[in-house]
Amino acid sequence: MQLMPLPKRVLHCGPLGLDLSKPHIMGILNVTPDSFSDGGSHNGKEQAVAHALQMIADGASIIDVGGESTRPGASMVAVQEEIQRVIPVVEQLAQHNVVISVDTSQPEVIKAAIEAGAHIWNDVRALTRPLALQTAAELNIPVIIMHMRGEPTTMNNLDQYNDVTLDVIAELQQRIDAAINAGIKAENILIDPGFGFAKNAEQNLKLLQQLHQLNGLGYPILSGLSRKRFIGHAVHAGTVQDRIIGSVVGHLLSIQQGACMVRAHDVKAMHDAIQMWQAMNQA
Numbered sequence: 001m002q003l004m005p006l007p008k009r010v011l012h013c014g015p016l017g018l019d020l021s022k023p024h025i026m027g028i029l030n031v032t033p034d035s036f037s038d039g040g041s042h043n044g045k046e047q048a049v050a051h052a053l054q055m056i057a058d059g060a061s062i063i064d065v066g067g068e069s070t071r072p073g074a075s076m077v078a079v080q081e082e083i084q085r086v087i088p089v090v091e092q093l094a095q096h097n098v099v100i101s102v103d104t105s106q107p108e109v110i111k112a113a114i115e116a117g118a119h120i121w122n123d124v125r126a127l128t129r130p131l132a133l134q135t136a137a138e139l140n141i142p143v144i145i146m147h148m149r150g151e152p153t154t155m156n157n158l159d160q161y162n163d164v165t166l167d168v169i170a171e172l173q174q175r176i177d178a179a180i181n182a183g184i185k186a187e188n189i190l191i192d193p194g195f196g197f198a199k200n201a202e203q204n205l206k207l208l209q210q211l212h213q214l215n216g217l218g219y220p221i222l223s224g225l226s227r228k229r230f231i232g233h234a235v236h237a238g239t240v241q242d243r244i245i246g247s248v249v250g251h252l253l254s255i256q257q258g259a260c261m262v263r264a265h266d267v268k269a270m271h272d273a274i275q276m277w278q279a280m281n282q283a
């Protein structure tokens with residue numbers, strides 16, 4: 001079995017440190033109105049926090065709070081609305097000993113979230129919004145730079161690649177350069193291939209097969225393929241529930257190639273898989 005040992009590095013998340021020499025699970029916490037019965041209301045907030053605490057108990061070391069729907073064709077959420085969804089949940093989670101990332105592209109949202117106790121900026125738009133680079137540099141926080149083309153509304157027509165892996169690497173390198181030039185510290189940068197974003201099923205699988213090539217960029221890698229459509233294609237299954245095992249396998253194959261973080265809905269199953277993998281490595 002070919003091993004890709006993770007380099008010794010620590011991600012500084014405020015007072016908390018994440019040891020990136022071992023894999024971590026980032027639990028997905030959607031706070032869009034469709035995800036918890038009354039998004040934004042007290043009841044919705046309590047349900048969201050309870051779900052996050054369950055994911056922590058199941059083995060998540062990071063909770064990724066997202067208040068914007070990034071579905072293909074989704075409408076843009078007003079900044080104030082996003083803040084109202086995200087901040088109350090971040091405030092509650094900050095009382096617990098867990099790293100908090102926020103899935104947003106808006107500088108105003110991440111500024112408010114960091115003030116409320118969040119630690120990491122997870123941006124599917126790779127800090128392309130006005131003032132995003134400057135804000136990340138000023139906040140001096142870890143940032144996840146994900147590969148995408150266009151916007152969630154337009155990305156489905158933007159899947160023309162020469163070589164999907166080499167093109168994703170080159171386009172990530174451009175965003176890394178922009179980040180470094182804006183004064184973002186290298187030690188604060190993580191990268192993400194952006195599974196499902198401006199890529200068709202075949203391209204997502206190729207990218208998974210060749211994910212190890214992203215190690216050449218020199219930054220920690222996050223893999224996020226949980227329950228995505230290409231998993232359904234691969235396992236010939238329609239429902240989201242039928243994508244869980246494929247997602248766990250895809251994440252473990254990412255870890256085997258050097259990813260140190262996986263963004264997952266099904267934390268308990270993912271944690272079992274990682275424990276099995278670690279047990280094998282230590283044998």
Ligand code: 7PM
Binds near residue numbers: 192
């Ligand atoms: C609909 C379609 C709803 C797609 C949600 C999504 C990633 C992310 C998302 C990822 C990082 C999902 C996506 N995906 N952040 N945010 N990497 N860093 O399936 O792959 O969760 S939203």
